[in-house]
Amino acid sequence: MNQSNIFIFQKDIESESVGEGITRQILGYDKSLMLVKVSFIKSSIGEIHSHPHVQSSYIESGTFEVSINEKKEILKTGDAFFVPSNIKHGVICLESGTIIDTFNPIRKDFL
Secondary structure, three states: OOOOOOOOOHHHOOOEEEEOOEEEEEEEEOOOOEEEEEEEOOOOEEEEEOOOOEEEEEEEEEEEEEEEOOEEEEEEOOOEEEEOOOOOEEEEEEEEEEEEEEEEOOOHHHO
């Protein structure tokens, strides 16, 4: 595993389908940090899951029901959420949009 390019252009990154109505683009990474853009169409579901990585996420656009450790909130454009290591979390897209995720350490399973 190396690192991504220093300058990253979204137009040059292929979108990967990661679920029904969900696509992902890896925008930058090295061994300790990863930035990922995840786009959702309305009603798509980011299933409840957990991982050892710490995650901080920003709602770039849209509206999402976000579940973290069995607590739920409706988050909209400009809101954010933080997920500690090994905590169950997921989203339901209520209005099509995009979430920007950061992970520490890198999600090797995404590469």
